[in-house]
Structures are given as C-alpha cells and as structure tokens.
Amino acid sequence: MSGDLFVKRYDDPERCAAAAAHHAWLVGLGSGVRLPALVARGTRHLVFERLSGHIPGVEDLPRAAAALGRLHAAAHRQELRAACLDRPHTTSTGFVIPDFASPRQAALHLAAAAAGIHASVIDAVLDRAGESVTFYKDPNIRNYLANGNEVAVVDFDDLTLAPFGYDLAGLLVTASMTYGRLADRSITRCLRAYRVAVAPRICSLADLKRHAELHHLLTLRYLGRNGYRHPWPTVRPWPDPFLTELPQEGTPV
Structure with missing residues (x-):
C-alpha cells in the first residue's frame, strides 16, 4: 500500500459500513474542516488519504477547538436543528445517529458507582433534552492532526447526538491526561475559539x-495506556463540580 494512504481495519462489516457512512455525512456538511478523503473500501476495511501533521500540542488546542466548533455548527445548521438529544435522529443520507444518553448511560453508571458518585448525578448531566443538538465523534486528541494553522479531523468510527461543548470537553480532558494540567489561559482560549x-x-x-466529568469517567479505564499518563483528578483545572454542586452516593435525592 502506498505511503500516501492509510488503511483502517474493522472486526465486522457493520462497523466498517457505519464508519464510511459517518465520514460521508461529515464531508457533506461542508464545514471547511479538513477531513481525509475516503479513496476505497472493502467489507472490513476503509482506505483513506494519509494526511500529514502531528497530534496537537497544547499550543494547537485553540485551533482544534475552532475546527470542532465549525463541524458542530455546520451539523446543527444543516441537519440537526430539529433533532432532540433524547431520541435518535435519521439523517438525510439515511443512517441513524443514536441519542445522547442511551449509548453511554450504562458505562457511566458503572464508572460512577466505582467512584462513589450517585447515579442521579449522571442522569442529571445526561438529561439535556431541551438543548440545541450537535454530535459526538470521539474527541480524543489523537483524532486530530495539526499542520501549521490547519487542524484536520480523523477517525469516524463512533457518532451520537450530543450537546454543544461535549466534544470540546473531551478534547480538553484527553489533552490534560496526555500533557498534564492545562493553564487557565489555554482553557479560556479554547472555549473562546469554540464559542466563536x-x-x-x-x-x-x-x-x-x-x-468533562463524563469524559473522565468514560476514559478512566484507559489511564496508563494510549498516552494517558495523568489522572484527571490530578490535572483538573477547576474544583470537581460533582463534589461541589451535586449529591454523592448515599445522599438522599
């Protein structure tokens, strides 16, 4: 295979077909964000254009946040304006994007119980039924490529509905777990870039x-692997909102 191509392999045809559908839908949004071209596909593999670049460093995070914001804005404007976070959405291209809570609720309850967090806390954060809708697409910092002023987005395996800011939080959590605590100014610049x-x-x-706390619970099992060296509680740039604002396990609700 040419060095200009990247092959992504899948264990089953359904996952492969879903990733191809997600990629086509994201390309069709016309967001202006760089995505690798899909040049060929089989039943268990996809062949993408290989993009140059590196995993974003701390200095690249505002540009990654802006790229994420452009994708989210385009999805909401073109496809998800009438969607609801609490029920699946069938796209104009014919595939179904799952709702926000259902795909992650069981895993979050399990991780929260281990951390001593009451299930009602998780359900309260997941209940965003009346909010504006965009999407989740694994925001792990390793799913971006920085090249000069451009940040490309890669990996199209998973897609669900999500509220605005959910993927930005994931980007910041995975960056913090990789590089260590982010300075307040970095958080501010990323939030500003995304919101603009x-x-x-x-x-x-x-x-x-x-x-961010939801992403922390879902990423706990990867600590010590895949470049995640720093536990979120040691690099969290603010007080734990679950402790300061919401009840813990054993607290009457």
Missing part, C-alpha cells in the same frame, strides 16, 4: 465542566 465558531456562543464554562 458555533456562534451564537453556545456552551458555558459550567456546561464544559460537567461534560
């Missing part, structure tokens, strides 16, 4: 904090 891209400026700092 999704104008009107959706996603408050309070929302970002709560979304």
Whole structure:
C-alpha cells in the first residue's frame, strides 16, 4: 500500500459500513474542516488519504477547538436543528445517529458507582433534552492532526447526538491526561475559539465542566495506556463540580 494512504481495519462489516457512512455525512456538511478523503473500501476495511501533521500540542488546542466548533455548527445548521438529544435522529443520507444518553448511560453508571458518585448525578448531566443538538465523534486528541494553522479531523468510527461543548470537553480532558494540567489561559482560549465558531456562543464554562466529568469517567479505564499518563483528578483545572454542586452516593435525592 502506498505511503500516501492509510488503511483502517474493522472486526465486522457493520462497523466498517457505519464508519464510511459517518465520514460521508461529515464531508457533506461542508464545514471547511479538513477531513481525509475516503479513496476505497472493502467489507472490513476503509482506505483513506494519509494526511500529514502531528497530534496537537497544547499550543494547537485553540485551533482544534475552532475546527470542532465549525463541524458542530455546520451539523446543527444543516441537519440537526430539529433533532432532540433524547431520541435518535435519521439523517438525510439515511443512517441513524443514536441519542445522547442511551449509548453511554450504562458505562457511566458503572464508572460512577466505582467512584462513589450517585447515579442521579449522571442522569442529571445526561438529561439535556431541551438543548440545541450537535454530535459526538470521539474527541480524543489523537483524532486530530495539526499542520501549521490547519487542524484536520480523523477517525469516524463512533457518532451520537450530543450537546454543544461535549466534544470540546473531551478534547480538553484527553489533552490534560496526555500533557498534564492545562493553564487557565489555554482553557479560556479554547472555549473562546469554540464559542466563536458555533456562534451564537453556545456552551458555558459550567456546561464544559460537567461534560468533562463524563469524559473522565468514560476514559478512566484507559489511564496508563494510549498516552494517558495523568489522572484527571490530578490535572483538573477547576474544583470537581460533582463534589461541589451535586449529591454523592448515599445522599438522599
């Protein structure tokens, strides 16, 4: 295979077909964000254009946040304006994007119980039924490529509905677990870049904090692997909102 191509392999045809559908849908949004071209496909593999670049460093995070914002804004504007976070959405291209809570609720309850967090806390954060809708697409920092002023987005395996800011929180959590605690100015620049891209400026700092805790619980099992060297509780740039604002296990609700 040519060095200009990247082959992504899958264990089953359904996962492969879903990733191809996700990629086509994201390309069709016309967001202006760089995505690798899909040049060939089989039943268990996809062949993509290989993009140059590197995993974003701390200095690249605002550009990654802006790219994410442009994708989210385009998805909401073109496809998800009438979608609801609490039920699946059938896209104009014919595939179904799962709702926000169902795909992650069981895993979050399990991780929260191990951390001593009451299930009602998780359900309260997941209940965003009336909010504006965009999508989740694994925001792991390793799913971006920085090249100069451009940040490309790669990996199209998973897609669900999500509120604005959810993927930004994931980007910041995975960056913190990789590089260590981010300076307040880095967080501020990323939030500002994202909010400008999704104008009107959706996603408050309070929302970002709560979304980050969900990502922390879902990423716990990867600590010590895949470049995740720093536990989120040791690099969290703000007080734990679950401890300061919401009840813990054993607290009457």
